[in-house]
Amino acid sequence: MPKRSFHRTRCSMAAFALAFLAASPGLHAFTFSDGKSMSCVAGGKTVEEVDADAGQGALGFTGKTVRTSTGFQIVWNSAKLKALPPDVHDYIFFHECAHARVPTVDEIQANCVGLQDMRAAGRAGSAVESRLGAFYGPGSGFWASTLACANAAATAPKTQ
Numbered sequence: 001m002p003k004r005s006f007h008r009t010r011c012s013m014a015a016f017a018l019a020f021l022a023a024s025p026g027l028h029a030f031t032f033s034d035g036k037s038m039s040c041v042a043g044g045k046t047v048e049e050v051d052a053d054a055g056q057g058a059l060g061f062t063g064k065t066v067r068t069s070t071g072f073q074i075v076w077n078s079a080k081l082k083a084l085p086p087d088v089h090d091y092i093f094f095h096e097c098a099h100a101r102v103p104t105v106d107e108i109q110a111n112c113v114g115l116q117d118m119r120a121a122g123r124a125g126s127a128v129e130s131r132l133g134a135f136y137g138p139g140s141g142f143w144a145s146t147l148a149c150a151n152a153a154a155t156a157p158k159t160q
Contacts, residue, residue: 029049030049030074030093032089032090032093032123033086033087033089033090034086038093038121040074040093040096040097040100040101041101042071042072042097042100042101042103043071045070045071047065047071047072047073047074047097047100048068048072048073048074049073049074049075049076050073050074050075050076051075051076051077051078052075052076052077052078060080061075061077061080062076062077062080062081062084062092063075063076063077063081063092063093063095063096064096065096065097065099065100067103071100072099072100072103074096074097074100085131085135087128087131087132087135088131088132088135090118090123091114091115091118091124091128091132094113094114094115094117094118094121094123095110095111095114096110096114097114097117098110098111098112098113098114098117101113101117107142108142108145108146108149109149111142111143111145111146111149111150112146112149112150112153115129115146115147115150116150116153116154119150119154129147133147
């Protein structure tokens with residue numbers, strides 16, 4: 001494939017990814033720490049986002065993606081979500097959305113795809129990723145695996 005065509009294809013794929021994730025703020029849109037909103041879209045459908053009821057919130061999760069009869073739903077523990085540092089608060093949206101988009105139950109794969117999507121949306125970069133790494137802890141194998149996966153996928157040649 002000629003270099004120009006490869007670049008155009010890659011740019012088209014990035015634009016598609018952003019359009020796929022981005023939606024105008026709505027009833028079920030996630031609100032980032034800067035006040036902007038985005039909806040998760042999986043399989044061509046907007047993923048419903050709901051607050052956990054009191055019983056679910058006591059389970060200790062911040063967010064979880066569950067299958068429903070019509071697709072997926074993201075359940076948020078609002079109190080835990082609000083207590084997170086801003087970058088982590090924003091990243092967890094991409095992580096939970098990745099569970100529905102791929103779909104996967106694998107946490108590293110959801111982290112990987114979530115970080116790729118966060119980068120594609122212009123919400124990640126070296127400073128943000130350093131703060132995410134600090135949140136997970138110095139030497140975290142979990143975060144190291146996430147970065148290795150996201151970086152490998154970013155440099156892998158695209159196939160058609």
